[in-house]
Amino acid sequence: MGHDPEMEIDSLWNEYGEVFREFDDLTLARWMAQTLGQLRGRVWRLSHPLVGCYRLAARTANERQVWLKRLVVVPADYPESACCRAPVLPLLTRDVLQCGLGCLHCDGTAVPLDELPPDLLPMITDWAEQYEKVHAVAHWDQAQQSSVADYDQEFDAAAEKAEELLSLAGRVLAPRLLELYPAVVWEDQDECLEVQPEDIKL
Template sequence: MAREENSKHDQLWMGYSQVFLEMDDLSLARWMAQTLGQLSGHAWRLSHPLLQTYELAAHTAHDRQIWLKGMAIIPAEYTAAECCRAPLLPVLSRDVFDVGLVCKHCGETCVKLDDLPGEMMQVFDTWSTCYDKAHSVAHWEDDGKKLPPDYDKLFELSAKSAEKLLAQAGSQLAPALLEIYPAVAWEDQDECLEVRPEDVDI
């Protein structure tokens, strides 16, 4: 059922991509460069419609390798990501400890946690440990753990912790990254704990 829902969702998004698929390489590159200019200077929620739209463009551009082939000009304030040569736009997710910051264009690691300045790395490391603790409650059953009788209450408490930690990511961690990168995005939901973007107040 969930898989069927996912594939319907993917199909819908593939339809949304059409607007970028119809653009030629130069028009697509220009749209992206202009949007990167708008994204500059802010830490963006991943759920923001502009970011979601940019993601569709980024996937189309990645498939066509427009950055790798040097067909597009990277806006002045951005540098090229080592992973795919696209403008470096890092995403902070709950998997930061394992995968570091992820490239918005190709989905690979674009900044390793070790590459962040020492003090910042410590803050991210601590945040990630707290987040893992809250998040793992959602997977106790999958992990073969016997659920306690008050599991629903624990789940609810963990979801509340996740909301606070995501708010911290959006109000402190992601903005701190703006000292290094022109723009960043941060994950503002947790589907496993049923935390929606609108539950995360910053």
């Protein structure tokens, strides 16, 4: 019987999240507010364990609409997101052209692309367009693969370029976003190109 990797990962995350589902709403809200305070003032890898824990809590909080209940005082410098009214904790990913800055709470769009400052928008747009071309190599069909002398070599070159671009996101783009938001998370892996967080050097 075949295995669906995405379903297996979802099942694992569901298991990880049990601890937060055992929290009552007030305890969950307090934990998240305190963690937002710890996240403040830095850019964070998406793979960071603290961010992973927060994402698990955020999933449960979104299901229960905890932020709408106003149970705790949110750290003052976190604005309210338009997508789900949770505190804005933007996520920079390679899908920024299509989705803007992602929301860690509801997986929607925390900040639409056109709301970014005019001096920052071209930098992020250029980065995302470059990444789109690099990432596409992982999804070449048979005809495209046959059009080059050595597809494995093309794949490896694309993976190396992806590492450079993801590093750029962490070193340059995310810190620029930190000038606008109290904390920023950036995607530091590309499973399609077999790029892992440990491959991204800052």
